[in-house]
Amino acid sequence: MSFPANPQITTRKQPQQARSNDLVNAILQAAIQVLQTEGAQRFTTTRVAERAGVSVGSLYQYFPNKAAILFRLQTDEWQQTSDMLSAILQNTQHQPMVRLRQMIVAFIQSECEEASMRQALDDAAPLYRDAPEVADARAQTKALYQQFMLELMPDVEAKQREIASELMMNTIKTVGKSFSDESHGAAKILAFSNAMADMLCAYVEKLNT
Amino acid sequence: MSFPANPQITTRKQPQQARSNDLVNAILQAAIQVLQTEGAQRFTTTRVAERAGVSVGSLYQYFPNKAAILFRLQTDEWQQTSDMLSAILQNTQHQPMVRLRQMIVAFIQSECEEASMRQALDDAAPLYRDAPEVADARAQTKALYQQFMLELMPDVEAKQREIASELMMNTIKTVGKSFSDESHGAAKILAFSNAMADMLCAYVEKLNT
DNA sequence: ATAGAATACGAATAATTATTCGTATTTAAA
DNA sequence: TTTAAATACGAATAATTATTCGTATTCTAT
Numbered sequence: 001m002s003f004p005a006n007p008q009i010t011t012r013k014q015p016q017q018a019r020s021n022d023l024v025n026a027i028l029q030a031a032i033q034v035l036q037t038e039g040a041q042r043f044t045t046t047r048v049a050e051r052a053g054v055s056v057g058s059l060y061q062y063f064p065n066k067a068a069i070l071f072r073l074q075t076d077e078w079q080q081t082s083d084m085l086s087a088i089l090q091n092t093q094h095q096p097m098v099r100l101r102q103m104i105v106a107f108i109q110s111e112c113e114e115a116s117m118r119q120a121l122d123d124a125a126p127l128y129r130d131a132p133e134v135a136d137a138r139a140q141t142k143a144l145y146q147q148f149m150l151e152l153m154p155d156v157e158a159k160q161r162e163i164a165s166e167l168m169m170n171t172i173k174t175v176g177k178s179f180s181d182e183s184h185g186a187a188k189i190l191a192f193s194n195a196m197a198d199m200l201c202a203y204v205e206k207l208n209t
Numbered sequence: 210m211s212f213p214a215n216p217q218i219t220t221r222k223q224p225q226q227a228r229s230n231d232l233v234n235a236i237l238q239a240a241i242q243v244l245q246t247e248g249a250q251r252f253t254t255t256r257v258a259e260r261a262g263v264s265v266g267s268l269y270q271y272f273p274n275k276a277a278i279l280f281r282l283q284t285d286e287w288q289q290t291s292d293m294l295s296a297i298l299q300n301t302q303h304q305p306m307v308r309l310r311q312m313i314v315a316f317i318q319s320e321c322e323e324a325s326m327r328q329a330l331d332d333a334a335p336l337y338r339d340a341p342e343v344a345d346a347r348a349q350t351k352a353l354y355q356q357f358m359l360e361l362m363p364d365v366e367a368k369q370r371e372i373a374s375e376l377m378m379n380t381i382k383t384v385g386k387s388f389s390d391e392s393h394g395a396a397k398i399l400a401f402s403n404a405m406a407d408m409l410c411a412y413v414e415k416l417n418t
Numbered sequence: 419a420t421a422g423a424a425t426a427c428g429a430a431t432a433a434t435t436a437t438t439c440g441t442a443t444t445t446a447a448a
Numbered sequence: 449t450t451t452a453a454a455t456a457c458g459a460a461t462a463a464t465t466a467t468t469c470g471t472a473t474t475c476t477a478t
Contacts, residue, residue, distance in 0.1 A: 017425075023426085171384050423474105435465095436464105443456070
């Protein structure tokens with residue numbers, strides 16, 4: 001294991017008045033900019049406060065520590081992605097296999113668009129990775145996938161379906177990340193997405209036989 | 210992008226006498242221990258030197274900076290993995306598909322065994338990631354895969370085969386990493402390896418049709 | 419208008435870190 | 449044995465950092 005678990009990552013005073021609400025938003029926007037322009041290594045509370053045009057002291061009134069800011073950014077991003085995936089996977093107007101393809105294309109596309117932000121957040125992950133809130137988010141995504149897999153391969157034995165679910169979820173997420181580490185043209189992105197969809201579809205068809 | 214590219218990561222004086230050779234080895238061993246027991250965040254040159262029972266000054270005579278030590282560890286690990294994969298993939302006594310399965314099982318197994326070391330090295334990756342030597346190593350692995358893919362699907366159009374090669378290589382590497390982030394029993398490891406092999410084989414068969 | 423709560427400030431603190439360099443010791447060749 | 453190169457040492461340096469806390473300002477409710 002790495003280093004002592006983080007003490008707190010969420011709690012501290014909530015903004016009540018309008019000005020403090022603005023301040024928190026300014027900090028989050030500044031945090032994104034610092035992360036993208038300076039990288040995870042140079043992401044410091046002082047720099048974020050400076051960029052936001054506020055005092056470090058003010059920052060610490062709403063975030064208990066540096067990791068909390070990063071965790072908040074990551075959480076917001078996870079929420080966006082999760083919403084997008086839900087919308088596609090639960091749209092019963094299309095056949096399951098079609099939805100799978102749509103989802104893969106949309107996910108890879110999205111990863112490529114936010115590549116620099118994502119990489120910086122990944123670099124900073126050791127700072128918040130061990131927080132229990134992270135496990136919660138993962139569990140939620142896992143549940144979403146498993147429900148969809150039930151629809152995708154209803155007749156496959158439960159045990160095998162769960163492994164397949166883990167494998168496919170893992171593949172989409174990590175291969176998408178890795179692919180987006182290098183920048184690609186739109187055509188390459190589409191070709192790669194389709195290849196991944198082909199691969200997963202071939203696997204599902206095989207399991208359904 | 211992240212932060213200024215690393216100045217040097219390899220060059221500095223080579224050990225000539227026996228004692229300096231021992232010293233370098235002691236440093237590398239100590240570096241592994243520090244990385245595993247303290248994590249990437251607490252990996253410092255002073256700690257490594259202390260653990261090795263040598264002076265920091267001595268350390269800096271053979272490594273130009275902290276990143277160089279980490280890069281050396283990563284390089285050594287890459288070399289081991291690369292040797293293992295070569296041995297399996299180039300063993301023409303087995304059919305290509307069989308070799309693919311063997312390779313996947315062996316790779317996942319190996320990733321799970323060295324999980325803590327690998328994760329710590331990944332956490333430290335931002336420190337050496339941008340070095341040109343890293344690109345060289347990646348290119349070498351890519352070539353190995355592409356040669357094998359030629360054998361695995363000789364009749365597939367070159368363009369498509371290259372994408373498939375990238376996808377499969379990426380899948381094995383990143384999904385293996387991600388899977389090994391959590392610890393699993395031997396049965397689970399085998400089941401997951403087989404699932405991955407099933408998936409990749411299904412894809413190859415589909416392409417070969 | 420005014421008191422108390424909320425908010426904002428930012429210099430100061432305490433800790434950690436990577437790396438250097440002047441000096442001492444050891445080795446190998448003459 | 450002498451000498452120069454190689455090696456080893458580790459205190460000192462210079463820089464960076466996360467976080468606090470005493471004080472000043474602004475808001476809100478009465």
